[in-house]
Amino acid sequence: MSRLLKLAQKFNCFYLSGLSSGDCRPFVVEGFQVGLVRPDVMSQLLKFPEVFRITSGCVELNPAFRDYEERSSQVDRVLRELRAGSVFIALKGWRDECYEVKTDFTSKSLLKMDRSATCLFGIRNYGVDINGYVRHPKLGLCLWLQKRAATKQTWPGKWDNMVGGGLSVGHGIFETAYKEAMEEASIPAELMKNLVSAGCVSFFFESERGLFPNTEFVFDLELPLDFIPENADGEVETFELLPAEQCLEKLFSSDFKTTSVPVALDFLIRHGMITSENEKEFIKIVELLHVPLQSIYNHTQTVSNSIKENGTTRVNNV
Amino acid sequence: MSRLLKLAQKFNCFYLSGLSSGDCRPFVVEGFQVGLVRPDVMSQLLKFPEVFRITSGCVELNPAFRDYEERSSQVDRVLRELRAGSVFIALKGWRDECYEVKTDFTSKSLLKMDRSATCLFGIRNYGVDINGYVRHPKLGLCLWLQKRAATKQTWPGKWDNMVGGGLSVGHGIFETAYKEAMEEASIPAELMKNLVSAGCVSFFFESERGLFPNTEFVFDLELPLDFIPENADGEVETFELLPAEQCLEKLFSSDFKTTSVPVALDFLIRHGMITSENEKEFIKIVELLHVPLQSIYNHTQTVSNSIKENGTTRVNNV
Incomplete structure (x- = not known):
């Protein structure tokens, strides 16, 4: 089976099996x-x-x-x-x-x-994620990833999307995007003007901790070549800029936060890096990035x- | 209820009701x-x-x-x-x-x-669609739409995405995209180099003719300001370039081919025209653009x- 389909099944483990078990x-x-x-x-x-x-x-x-x-x-x-x-x-x-x-x-x-x-x-959980990317003259499409701080309560030390955060009580979607961009990566307001809403992903994950019917609001942010994110709240250990192919490879590793994979996959699909030509199970994967949580x-x-x-x-x- | 959600329910009428009726x-x-x-x-x-x-x-x-x-x-x-x-x-x-x-x-x-x-x-039906768009200095994001010829066997005279076609026996996805781009809109190979695979949409529509569990492979193509599509196979009556807002308005009219709406909606969502800020039912709509045909x-x-x-x-x- 395709590695990518396996990955999409992993972050949907509850949608694909737990849900129907009736437990x-x-x-x-x-x-x-x-x-x-x-x-x-x-x-x-x-x-x-x-x-x-x-x-x-x-x-x-x-x-x-x-x-x-x-x-x-x-x-x-x-x-x-x-x-x-x-x-x-x-x-x-x-x-x-x-x-x-x-x-x-x-x-x-x-x-x-x-x-x-x-x-x-x-x-049901709602979050906001920003795909910070660069169109590099030599390396092509590159993505900024963050490594979560070792002190984080969940997924410590794992790789993650550049900026992300849960929607907590009293905070709006765009507000959360701006707040997290500032706290996690010190992205100046001037650059945030280029933020583009790009959809959302829905999936249903299960771990030993519990059940995660998650929807992430997805934003893309093209960044200038010379911008380097800097963490301001102590929740990020480091940032790294990776060419899309290497980023995709990283998603397969156990070092990547499983529940952040859908946002990165969706980005790579929307930007023509994962296509129906290079991925046999393209349709299934795209459907598994948007499972119908609304009807569960x-x-x-x-x-x-x-x-x-x-x-x-x-x-x-x- | 939101007009857009109603629209997403319309092209999913079989998914949302016919399917569970058990008929x-x-x-x-x-x-x-x-x-x-x-x-x-x-x-x-x-x-x-x-x-x-x-x-x-x-x-x-x-x-x-x-x-x-x-x-x-x-x-x-x-x-x-x-x-x-x-x-x-x-x-x-x-x-x-x-x-x-x-x-x-x-x-x-x-x-x-x-x-x-x-x-x-x-x-199950598979097709290919190309969103031909222009970043206009004054009008902003604009989309090319085609008006289907009055002689077409299905949806004659209706508005449609710039280029689209079904995947018939013996033809590949990218091959069909190139073939249709040439036949329907005379897009030269030089411009087709900018074609970007952008995902797919899945929905399940029903009409008096029958059942349509459709998946469309979606491509975006940014076009230069001075390019004007020209039909070569007699299947298109005319083309029109519309600012994104007007294009969205057109989707609500009965003049637009219902089964082509998902591709245009997906484009407007991916490009930040329909967002969680201006559309209350954003999540439901995005999920309804990718219903799980794989599990039906x-x-x-x-x-x-x-x-x-x-x-x-x-x-x-x-």
Whole structure:
């Protein structure tokens, strides 16, 4: 099988196999599915029946919680207890930075949750990535990559796209792009004028830490030959400018952050480096860079009905 | 709802609703699903039990046919009879040009079929499209569009991408791009050197003619300001250069060929004209430009088993 297709299957391991195994249950808030919960997480949530109602069909946040604030603080309390008990690897990377929890990007946020915990509930994640590139007179198309600092809580020391960051509570897409460009690579505003929105990638990854239904908003930024990125926030060890072919080679190595591969692949495809001529599985790979996350979290009707039929909002822990 | 999302749902009408309705049955050749057959087509195929074996589970091409040639000629005979009987609109556009019939792009072709008939069987279609564009000093990014000739068998008189064509038997992707660029728009080889492969779009459309699980290989071609395309094969009425915003507006009109919209949308997204800032449903739209056709035609195991269990290759018409 094509190496690239294998790679696309790797960052979609949950989409391609975990999803259909049926081991995970929908995580439902206010009648809307916002995530998926693995059995290992479920067994821990059983200890908090006043917060999570677990049935054979789904894991539901107690519908008696009144609003965004109450839902957020109740979940936060459970997560801090689980973190203190060192139950999950994911929570060792507690961030004190929250992500919104919602069915899709445009729907109302139902609660916020520390970003380290979202993978335990399979909450959809949104991030921003900038492909910084150079049209080199001798080397052709070259890409700037960053090596993540050894002190990063996730993927320490791995290679990554030039600039990237998660969309946390209260921050917009373009705002995050500008903020990260400044903090991670000291890109001056003057150069950021050339930033071009180029689409997004969607994939569904799983690791020992949890589930990652991720969508990354993708930006391209052509940089002048003499610009050299410089890190300002201590989160990057170094930057390197690589010709596209070498960059592609690097994606195959275990030194590259798996969940950052889709953005780089998408760039190499859009810029004619990976084509239907040099890659047999071109179509499958392009489709696997945009899996339909929009249609995965659709466990709404059933739940709304069950709540209606029960006519109660008490927690019936099964 | 966003106008653009509505548009993306329109060219995916079968993916989003027809597919789950369960009205269509898998079309199976040699144990592999290569298409889907609607009830109206099924009722006609019942008249040819020596060629099509119709069970509750699927429509199967008689497995007694020995090879590619026999399968192709047997199906061709049926199609010519149906065409003579004026049963299907689709066959009025008989082309004397064949498409390969296979599960996916890289698998072995099992037979060939006149391209006008492939929509009756929901055969996967592959095409090539070139976005011819200009960076105009005053108007900004502009796209060349073609108006299809009034004599075209499909979508006559509709607006379309500058250059496009189906991948017919014996022709490669880049070869088709070059051939169509010459025939449709007289683009000289010198300018074609700037052709950049930019990905592909996948969608699943349905019309009264039939089913269209289409994948288009997408190319971008930046053209000089003074180049004016000229048609050479009589298939184009006229060309027009439009600023990106006007081009986007045209996509919403009923004058634009529905199945060509995805390529233009993808271009406008990749070039920063449609962004997460100006389009609320950005993620859904990008996902709908790349629906997972690779996982739709997977009715293989069941069929192989049923053939094995029956231990026969006779046509058992139910």
